[in-house]
Amino acid sequence: MSLYYEASDILANAEAKGGSLKNRIFGKKDLKSSPGAIFALVAETTKWSSVLKEVIEKADILKLEKKLTPTLALLLAHDLILAKKGVAAPKSHPLNLAISRHKARLNAEFTKCRIKGRFATLDAFRIHINAAAADESAEATANGTKAFHPRWVRVNAVRTTLAKAQSTFFADFTQVSTLKELSTTPKGLYLDEHIPDLVAIHPGIDLSKHAAYHAGEIIFQDKASCFPAYLLDPTAKDGQVIDACAAPGNKTTHLAAILSSQKSYGLKASVTACERNPIRAQTLEKMVKLAGAGKIISVKASQDFTKLDPRSQEFVDVGALLLDPSCSGSGIIGRDDTAVLHLPSLPSTTPAPSSNSSKKRKRKTSAVAKIPVPVAAETKDELSEETPQAADLENDEEKLKTRLENLSGFQLKIVLHAFAFPAATKVTYSTCSIHVEENESVVVRALSSRIARERGWKIMKRENQVDGMKKWARRGDPEASKVALKGKEFLEDPTVLADACIRCERGTDEGTMGFFVAGFVRDPDADVVQPVAPKKEESEGEDEEWGGFDE
Numbered sequence: 001m002s003l004y005y006e007a008s009d010i011l012a013n014a015e016a017k018g019g020s021l022k023n024r025i026f027g028k029k030d031l032k033s034s035p036g037a038i039f040a041l042v043a044e045t046t047k048w049s050s051v052l053k054e055v056i057e058k059a060d061i062l063k064l065e066k067k068l069t070p071t072l073a074l075l076l077a078h079d080l081i082l083a084k085k086g087v088a089a090p091k092s093h094p095l096n097l098a099i100s101r102h103k104a105r106l107n108a109e110f111t112k113c114r115i116k117g118r119f120a121t122l123d124a125f126r127i128h129i130n131a132a133a134a135d136e137s138a139e140a141t142a143n144g145t146k147a148f149h150p151r152w153v154r155v156n157a158v159r160t161t162l163a164k165a166q167s168t169f170f171a172d173f174t175q176v177s178t179l180k181e182l183s184t185t186p187k188g189l190y191l192d193e194h195i196p197d198l199v200a201i202h203p204g205i206d207l208s209k210h211a212a213y214h215a216g217e218i219i220f221q222d223k224a225s226c227f228p229a230y231l232l233d234p235t236a237k238d239g240q241v242i243d244a245c246a247a248p249g250n251k252t253t254h255l256a257a258i259l260s261s262q263k264s265y266g267l268k269a270s271v272t273a274c275e276r277n278p279i280r281a282q283t284l285e286k287m288v289k290l291a292g293a294g295k296i297i298s299v300k301a302s303q304d305f306t307k308l309d310p311r312s313q314e315f316v317d318v319g320a321l322l323l324d325p326s327c328s329g330s331g332i333i334g335r336d337d338t339a340v341l342h343l344p345s346l347p348s349t350t351p352a353p354s355s356n357s358s359k360k361r362k363r364k365t366s367a368v369a370k371i372p373v374p375v376a377a378e379t380k381d382e383l384s385e386e387t388p389q390a391a392d393l394e395n396d397e398e399k400l401k402t403r404l405e406n407l408s409g410f411q412l413k414i415v416l417h418a419f420a421f422p423a424a425t426k427v428t429y430s431t432c433s434i435h436v437e438e439n440e441s442v443v444v445r446a447l448s449s450r451i452a453r454e455r456g457w458k459i460m461k462r463e464n465q466v467d468g469m470k471k472w473a474r475r476g477d478p479e480a481s482k483v484a485l486k487g488k489e490f491l492e493d494p495t496v497l498a499d500a501c502i503r504c505e506r507g508t509d510e511g512t513m514g515f516f517v518a519g520f521v522r523d524p525d526a527d528v529v530q531p532v533a534p535k536k537e538e539s540e541g542e543d544e545e546w547g548g549f550d551e
């Protein structure tokens with residue numbers, strides 16, 4: 001049913017296209033469904049999304065219905081539960097069947113939400129939801145999250161060069177010298193001062209239909225998301241580079257671009273990209289192909305990074321690792337101008353351990369693998385496990401605390417696993433989260449781990465970072481670094497640590513989303529002098545963090 005697919009496409013491409021929801025829909029000339037119907041569906045679903053997200057997750061339908069993406073499930077659940085005429089598709093249509101099978105359960109979960117919110121009737125609930133959406137929009141304007149956010153475009157050095165791009169598809173753009181100037185120059189082009197090959201254009205310009213986009217010559221990627229690969233600064237000397245959590249592949253293809261633009265390099269497979277989620281791995285593979293980086297990047301689909309054996313012969317020359325694990329997504333910019341879309345989380349794809357389930361498991365995986373995933377609709381962090389949930393979770397401190405504890409435990413595990421690769425000397429760790437627990441705290445816990453101290457891993461200080469990152473002014477949170485380092489000052493001076501960490505904040509005149517990145521380095525030739533804790537018990541807790549392979 002084109003209505004749902006088209007509405008889902010509009011939502012999935014929000015970041016890449018920019019502009020208001022109305023402009024995105026009514027400006028689209030090739031829609032099969034009525035633009036008015038799509039607008040109403042998208043706007044209403046977005047308003048109800050925080051409730052529908054909970055309903056869908058509780059009913060667990062994404063686990064049962066593999067044909068449904070989180071966005072499709074939201075749109076269909078909206079119509080099934082809230083639209084007067086129900087789902088706008090024939091009863092026998094696979095989308096209608098996929099959602100209607102769960103009608104009783106979805107309605108029951110929805111009623112529970114209504115009762116939990118103390119709304120006696122559906123009308124009362126509706127009035128509340130409309131008011132909340134209006135508040136959200138007003139608040140976004142007031143607190144500046146609606147500040148000018150340009151469309152960041154990375155010129156893909158595997159396929160072309162910035163100079164060529166300027167003389168061809170950006171030839172009729174006017175170069176501007178600041179983002180402020182760009183905000184009033186619809187056909188302006190801003191060359192970024194920190195990241196090579198990155199430009200910004202006005203968000204009203206839609207390049208998603210441009211031949212250069214379809215040829216993989218340009219990639220839509222937020223400036224902040226370009227920091228990790230640039231900070232890692234891989235060179236041929238680093239041997240193999242691992243991107244541990246790679247889909248949809250923005251940073252992986254950026255690594256390939258950096259390597260391929262080095263003259264001494266040549267095209268050879270030296271970036272290994274792991275992605276645990278099989279569906280997202282398909283998107284990664286498509287993005288690698290589109291970026292022309294198939295010879296540089298080898299994809300390990302359905303591969304849990306923490307299950308790679310660092311001692312394996314395959315990884316003897318891994319010199320650098322980029323870690324961009326799942327996070328709360330709290331730095332991601334809301335995708336609509338009226339309200340924030342809350343997407344239901346995808347169920348975990350890790351098969352449950354069971355002695356006789358291997359056949360079933362195989363069938364399940366291949367069925368999942370057959371679902372076609374359009375690159376343009378999936379090349380976004382929003383569809384990852386860490387779909388932005390912070391806004392609703394922040395209303396519930398306990399829930400947020402538990403989620404952050406779980407996430408940071410998982411993030412730390414990823415970092416400690418990376419520290420174990422024998423030849424590794426550089427690691428970057430990043431999140432699109434604004435929470436200290438996922439950022440500075442993880443960095444300090446990693447530095448105080450046994451493996452870091454045994455192998456001599458240290459923070460990559462600002463003075464040793466690549467030029468653009470050294471120059472970037474927004475650094476780590478000094479207060480948070482002090483708190484995280486309390487009793488562990490022997491590891492690093494809190495001011496130095498905060499200055500080594502890099503932050504981006506959404507809604508500022510820097511035009512980025514909220515983001516965090518830090519680098520770790522190790523000198524393989526230096527004698528490892530283990531920092532000495534003043535009192536033994538102060539570092540003991542973190543010793544336990546290393547849950548790696550030292551059986």
Ligand SMILES: C[S@@+](CC[C@H](N)C(=O)[O-])C[C@H]1O[C@@H](n2cnc3c(N)ncnc32)[C@H](O)[C@@H]1O
Nearest residue numbers: 245246247248249250251276277304305324326
């Ligand atoms: C934040 S997203 C990565 C975005 C990506 N780096 C980019 O820039 O396009 C995190 C990804 O890590 C994957 N992931 C989570 N845990 C993993 C693990 N243990 N091993 C491999 N991939 C994992 C998730 O499925 C998700 O696709």
